[in-house]
Amino acid sequence: MLAPKAHPHNLRLNAGGAALPKSLKAAQAAEPRDLASMGSGEQRITLQWKGGLPEPQLKGSRATYRDALPGADVIVEATQTGFEQFVMLREWPSGSYSYTLPLKTVGLQAEEQIDGSIVFTDTAGRQRAVMPAPIMWDAAVDERSGLPTNRHRVDMDVVATGKNTVVLVIRPEGSWLTDPATQ
Secondary structure, rough: OOOOOOOOOOEEHHHHHOOOOHHHHHHOOOOOEEEEEEEOOEEEEEEOOOOOOOEEEEEOOEEEEEEOOOOEEEEEEEEOOEEEEEEEEEEOOOOOOOOEEEEEEEOOEEOOOOOOOOOEEOOOOEEEEEOOOOEEOOOOOOOOOOOEEEEEEEEEEEEEEOEEEEEEEEEEEEEHHHHOOOO
């Protein structure tokens, strides 16, 4: 595992070395691997990845796992209080596109909210972490701010699969991905 020099919630990232999948279908059939984990003791959240995890390219607070899916990279960025995870498509997907992210929640309950976010609470019902609703954006950016201008919500199903496990099924809208206006 890799770790930032300092992180308030003990963030750990996969050091890579797993074989790359030949197809999206093969990636979804693969055994999940821990991608990013944070927390300590009896409260820990571990985001897993189904697919390849090559040795990441490290730059600042960002780890890029190139070709973790065919034509796509997985990026994990350490933040001051947690981490962000991205999938960057380098090729236009053919047909529908979705992927599955298993999530282990030791000592925490995951509950999907109306706005698409997930709140993690401890056994006393105290909120310990929040995962915002997923969004996607294309390469179009505002010239002044440098921020994405073409943002779109991503559908996500949250499926409890056991006491401490949840599966997130991420389903970007195919019509947005294939729209000629999407850059």
